[in-house]
Amino acid sequence: MSSVQGTVNDITSHKVTAIVSLALSAYGNIRYLVGRSPFDHHSPFNVSNTPFSANIIVTLTYWGLLYLLQIAFVAQIFIPNLESSLRSDATKHVGKHFTVFNILSFVWSILFAKKHFFWSELILIVNLFNILALYFNHKTYSIKPWSNLVLIHASTVAFPLSWLLYAVFWNGAVLFHVHKFVGRVVSNVLIWDFLIVPGFFLVVYNDWATGFSSSILTFGLGLGQLLVKVFALQWIFAFVISAILLVLSLVAAFNGNLGRRNIELTDSEQAPLLE
Numbered sequence: 263m264s265s266v267q268g269t270v271n272d273i274t275s276h277k278v279t280a281i282v283s284l285a286l287s288a289y290g291n292i293r294y295l296v297g298r299s300p301f302d303h304h305s306p307f308n309v310s311n312t313p314f315s316a317n318i319i320v321t322l323t324y325w326g327l328l329y330l331l332q333i334a335f336v337a338q339i340f341i342p343n344l345e346s347s348l349r350s351d352a353t354k355h356v357g358k359h360f361t362v363f364n365i366l367s368f369v370w371s372i373l374f375a376k377k378h379f380f381w382s383e384l385i386l387i388v389n390l391f392n393i394l395a396l397y398f399n400h401k402t403y404s405i406k407p408w409s410n411l412v413l414i415h416a417s418t419v420a421f422p423l424s425w426l427l428y429a430v431f432w433n434g435a436v437l438f439h440v441h442k443f444v445g446r447v448v449s450n451v452l453i454w455d456f457l458i459v460p461g462f463f464l465v466v467y468n469d470w471a472t473g474f475s476s477s478i479l480t481f482g483l484g485l486g487q488l489l490v491k492v493f494a495l496q497w498i499f500a501f502v503i504s505a506i507l508l509v510l511s512l513v514a515a516f517n518g519n520l521g522r523r524n525i526e527l528t529d530s531e532q533a534p535l536l537e
Contacts (some may be wrong), residue, residue, distance in 0.1 A: 276357040280336050283364035287330055290371035296321050297374040307377055312435035312488075313449030313496050316428070317489065320482030324425070324475075331417035335360070338413060359396035359417045363389055370429075379437040386433055390426040393419060403469040411471065420471035426480045427459055450495045456480050457503040464510050468520050473511035480504040 288411060298309060298318055310317060335356075366389040373382035395403065402415040431452065434440075437484040460476035484500030491497070515519040 277336075277339055277362070279361045280339070280357055283361040283368075284329075284332055284336060287364035287366040287371075292390040294371045294375035296325055296364045297371060307379065307436055307439070308441070309374075309432075309436050311490060312440050313446045313453075313485065313487065314428070314434065314435045314440075315486050316432070316433050316479065316482035317486040317488065320478070320485060321334040324421075324478055324482065328417070328421045328425070331412070331421060332360070332364075334413055338517040355400050355404065356396065356414060359392055361419070362392045363422050366392070374433065374436075379433060383430070383437055384486065386426055386430050390423075393426060393435065394536045398425065399422055403463070403467045403471070415469075416471045416475070420469065421475045424460065424470055424475035424479055427476070428456070428483070431455070444493070450499060451532060453483075453496060453503065455501050456483075456500075459504060460507055461510065464507075464514055464520055468514050468518065470511040470514035470520075473507045473514065475510060477504045477507035480507065 288372050295318070310318075366385050370382050370385045370389070370398055373379075373385060403411075404409045405415050411417075435445070435449065438445075440446070456476060456479075460473050464473040481499050481504040484497045484504060487494060487500060489499035510520060
């Protein structure tokens with residue numbers, strides 16, 4: 263009886279912390295427009311003029327979609343007609359990382375907007391490890407069917423992971439004043455990490471959700487760079503990477519065997535977090 267009561271209390275606490283953390287994250291990003299406000303074009307730290315600055319409209323749309331997915335994730339915990347195992351497993355295994363991600367996103371938005379770029383970069387790195395721990399420990403990419411994968415994996419892992427990967431480079435470019443020619447040349451090389459990392463998850467884990475979310479952000483990066491510098495390689499590379507990720511994601515989603523791992527998985531590895 264006490265163990266059941268303890269489980270109920272844990273689920274209740276996770277519900278509360280998930281809602282509070284989501285509200286804080288949304289407040290921080292809306293208040294500071296995902297790190298872009300206040301706009302200060304005269305500052306040497308101008309966040310809109312680095313090789314990794316993305317289009318603000320695409321960025322806001324991305325976060326809007328992420329919040330819709332996260333609201334759906336939180337809402338499903340309270341829906342009584344879903345299986346209790348779905349609610350409890352999602353809350354227990356994913357909820358902690360979900361809460362940490364949103365709280366750290368709130369902290370990042372404040373630090374970044376206040377120009378504490380070293381500390382904001384550190385927060386992003388810590389948050390990236392938080393999501394990677396969720397990714398590899400709970401294997402949410404193997405959740406089936408599609409509806410549960412979108413509800414759980416896309417909202418708590420894929421979209422956050424893609425954002426953090428991008429934000430680490432953007433925050434770093436702002437921190438190190440990457441605005442001039444040499445920095446942009448180096449960035450022309452580093453941008454291919456946006457293909458290599460999501461491509462790894464696509465090929466090894468058939469994770470089309472991470473590939474798709476990374477494609478959106480990379481498209482936003484290309485559009486942002488095109489509006490800043492028409493004669494540059496960065497936006498060309500970004501659009502090429504975005505297109506490749508989109509095609510690979512569609513193949514992985516509808517074909518289901520982009521990588522060999524789907525064939526080589528053992529029974530224990532195939533068991534998803536939630537059915």
